[in-house]
Amino acid sequence: MSVRKRTWIGPDGEEKTAWLADYVDNKGKRRRKTFGKKKEAEAFIIKAGGEVQEGTHIVDRDSVSVKKAAELWIATGEGEGLERSTLDQRRRHLKFHIEPFIGNTLVSKLTVPAIREFEDRLRAEGRSGAMVKKVLVSLGGILADAMERGLAMRNSVRDMRQRRNGKEKRQERRQKGKLKVGVHIPTPAEVRAVLSALEGHWRPLLITDIFSGMRSSELRGLIWPDVALEGRAIHVSQRADEYGKIGRPKSEAGQRTIPIPPIVVNTLREWRLVCPRRDTGKVDDAGNPIMELLYVFPNGKGNLESHANIVNRGLIPAQIKAGVSIDTGKVDKDGNPIMQAKYTGLHSLRHFYASWCINRKVDGGLELPIKSVQERLGHSSIQQTLDVYGHLFPRGDDADELAAAERSLLG
Incomplete structure (x- = not known):
């Protein structure tokens, strides 16, 4: 890998100068990219060298725009037989939220900083936090599909969200709060x-x-x-x-x-x-x-x-x-x-x-175990049931039960 100066005479007879970044890509093919400034060529060669070593480098000519990758992603969903409502949501996200901002950007250029900038622009343009989150999920799906097609070597949305995941879940739980009887749940x-x-x-x-x-x-x-x-x-x-x-x-x-x-x-x-x-x-x-x-x-x-x-x-x-x-x-x-x-x-x-399945029999409920509640609701995992309804399960430490436990222990 090297950076060298290139000089030539243009059609107007004037001398022109550019800086050439010369390197070998993941497939062993020699590549050259021209820059107007030396520092730009040097920055690129350092970045490309790291990506080649990690196996994540994609040459621009081998990549496609986000818009094209999104169309391929939607076509994948159609081929998989996804529901019409799911496909329509993908098209809406592309048309109204993704294409206007980064539709012409190459997927190979979507680094974590680029995703952060896109996220900030969505908020600045008035998208709600919930909508920004949904659009990023769609963008992550686009990049995942592009990776499978060899059009991208990194899913920057996934990389970013992995670092945020725990923090975001905690914030989401705080914002949504717990379901309350008489507020979200009929009495x-x-x-x-x-x-x-x-x-x-x-x-x-x-x-x-x-x-x-x-x-x-x-x-x-x-x-x-x-x-x-x-x-x-x-x-x-x-x-x-x-x-x-x-x-x-x-x-x-x-x-x-x-x-x-x-x-x-x-x-x-x-x-x-x-x-x-x-x-x-x-x-x-x-x-x-x-x-x-x-x-x-x-x-x-x-x-x-x-x-x-x-x-x-x-x-x-x-x-x-x-x-x-x-x-x-x-x-x-x-x-x-x-x-x-x-x-x-x-x-x-x-x-x-x-709540009726969970409540104690003395309170008019069925008092079912958590696994039975999950099965009746059709939740995909017991964790989902616990996340939504776990706080409704009897704690077993109310005053009467504590008194009974005390009598049993002390005689």
């Missing part, structure tokens, strides 16, 4: 009030959600063959994404069997008699359309129900009717206070189910 009294207010075709869906903890996508994709009324269980084998496409649960743990109590069994048995059937597009010998009983919680035509309808037409009105609501401080045209639902998403019912 037993609130659930009883909602149950008494449920009516119409939303009643069987929300009762099932309260006593099974199923995700919205799992409820929407649930089919009658997966409901074992005699066996008092629901088998979760598929889900419906936001575009109505049916697929398997996101993880292997998502495929599970959930025991259901009598209230769910009886409600579903009644609901099955009036549940809308969907048109199969076929006709019988008499020319009548053949209708099929398929989805457990369909829309009025027997097809997939939307998540927005479940929340806006089912969950929220039920809460307001039950008095599980918050005064907005506004009034309607008749002078009546305008109330809003206390809990805005179906995940609040999933949180309740988790």
Whole structure:
């Protein structure tokens, strides 16, 4: 490796000077790169030498732009059969957050300092901390795919996040805080009030959600063959994404069997008699359309129900009717206070189910061990369950239990 001065006469007859960095790359091929200043050539040769020694050097001509690498990454996802919503998110991140800032940058130029600068620019342009984090995850995926294709030798996003990982997780936990009963998790009294207010075709869906903890996508994709009324269980084998496409649960743990109590069994048995059937597009010998009983919680035509309808037409009105609501401080045209639902998403019912599984029997819960709670919720790991709900488990050191332990020890 060397840096040497190059002098030549240009077309205008004037003498021109440049500095040539001469080195051998990872493949043993001789490379030359020209710079206007000696110090630039020397800095490059030092950097390239270190990368060649580490096996991480990529010649610019062998690299591609971030935009091109991102397109290849999206194509990889399409080939792997990723869900449409996941692919759409990748395209949005590329179009709105990555391409405007570093789309033309070569992936081989994305060092840790370059990633830090990109991160700072995203924040300066008004992106939220949550969005910056998501975009960096996508950029890390782009670089990982580029490495597999031999277009990059280093994933600087991964290198940066490995150093930050512990600190970021601690900060995230502090910011999010723990789930609180009455704030994020409906109280037993609130659930009883909602149950008494449920009516119409939303009643069987929300009762099932309260006593099974199923995700919205799992409820929407649930089919009658997966409901074992005699066996008092629901088998979760598929889900419906936001575009109505049916697929398997996101993880292997998502495929599970959930025991259901009598209230769910009886409600579903009644609901099955009036549940809308969907048109199969076929006709019988008499020319009548053949209708099929398929989805457990369909829309009025027997097809997939939307998540927005479940929340806006089912969950929220039920809460307001039950008095599980918050005064907005506004009034309607008749002078009546305008109330809003206390809990805005179906995940609040999933949180309740988790707490019901965890609570002690004397407090009206099931008092299940952590492993059983993980399996019923379909979490991919027991650590995930502990991270979200670990603080809800009885500590075993309240005053009454301490007194009993003392009596047992001291006699």
